[in-house]
Amino acid sequence: MTTLIDGTAIAATIRDEIKDDVARLKAQHGITPGLATVLVGDDPASATYVRSKRKACAEVGIESFGYELPATTTQDELLRLVAELGQRADVHGILVQVPLPDQIDEKTALDAVPIQKDVDGFNPANLGVLGVKGQRPVFAPCTPQGCIELLDRTGVKIAGKRAVVLGRSTIVGLPVALMLLSRDATVTLCHSKTVNLPSVTREADILVAAIGKAHFVTADMVKPGAVVIDVGTNRIADPTRKSGSRLVGDVDFEAVKEIAAAITPVPGGVGPMTIAMLLKNTLLAARRRAEK
């Protein structure tokens, strides 16, 4: 029987835990965790993401401070706002929503977020530390952390397992590979230059797909009994839907679920975990402030 890893349910449990912890932090230290969200321009998808994040904050008792800047905002203006938020005692986490308009260098803007408030966990200084046993990043990046939590809360043992990560982005593939390594998996990183990819992915006890190609991972690429974590969110045409399209993962779910021991669906797998981990990081930031 294949286990369906229900990210929606697991994220809900985590949000409940966070809600309790937020209430305790308020009661014991009088501190309400605060997240500043910075949205530049009118991208509707970005606006939707920020809205979901702020809604999730509200549900667990985290205060969110929304900043919406016009698409014409200069890099200097954005950097000034980020610096100001960096100083504020009631803002424990700062989230700069990407993508940013062309006149703003994304790396410069993200690097401007002080590492102590970088609840997205994007700071490059964190990246290498993720792979080092016994060291911890200031904040683990949300999506990779969400993948690990899904494995842990499904009871999947990581140590000693062969983990194969497909994709080496600095946002997902590389950090999740390093986190699996620090949990004692034997980790292989695959990418567009990998030769004979199916033979490599078939080695995986734990397969993480994060390449952004719809239905790329087919059943012949998966070892029977593997645990499959699908990070992809790709929109494909679907005339049967009113919207004309639907979201699918990097994995051919219908075929792979027949042979995997456990698998995440898309949507409802990794997706809900990302926001839950953002809340967790924001709580952690506020706790550190309380313990100072």
Place this chain on the structure above:
Amino acid sequence: MTTLIDGTAIAATIRDEIKDDVARLKAQHGITPGLATVLVGDDPASATYVRSKRKACAEVGIESFGYELPATTTQDELLRLVAELGQRADVHGILVQVPLPDQIDEKTALDAVPIQKDVDGFNPANLGVLGVKGQRPVFAPCTPQGCIELLDRTGVKIAGKRAVVLGRSTIVGLPVALMLLSRDATVTLCHSKTVNLPSVTREADILVAAIGKAHFVTADMVKPGAVVIDVGTNRIADPTRKSGSRLVGDVDFEAVKEIAAAITPVPGGVGPMTIAMLLKNTLLAARRRAEK
């Protein structure tokens, strides 16, 4: 025919190139690259290492400034010296020789070296960047960089190859794995918790051994035709030697050389490359100063 990868000869070629570049930098910019070496205490092996490094500097025209502090030096005293060297315009690189005496926290001392003068490439902020295509660390760590240079100068193609790294230290295993990844290898990291290790190492087209166990990699762990880079330097008893001991690598050289396409000996493989890369990083630091 197995290729013996002659690190001594390759390092000599690199030192000659550096010597020419140092002379050019002096002629064009009036800048002599400078390396400060900091040795704390009386460990004879450390003293020997520092001596070899300073000798190598002298041979290529790099000025070295030797600091020898007593074993009783406090952490504050060391940090003050490092800060002072960080300010000096004639010191382009700072090398704090490890191990340090017990009263000094090694990580604190190494992290105190300004990243622009960290010619050992130990700064943890560099680590993650090593695995990111199109990004470069301020300095690549010397031993991993030496491994990559050995492959390049032996004409070994890295892109698309399966590389297996045995050992995940922050000094060698992890950074060399990340560097191989950024060169488009499909990289697997193995370690003490890896299950059925021989079956994993046998997947390697390029096998890097960095676990510090004498003769650990036996012939049955190597795919015929693989390229083997042996980072280990282990001292074992040898009654036939006057000293009563000799240095050997992590690889059972005599057996593995029969099946490998190419292999580094120990000594005379990776070892000489580490110092050559230290010289290269110091030259690079001085060049950046010249270009300011």
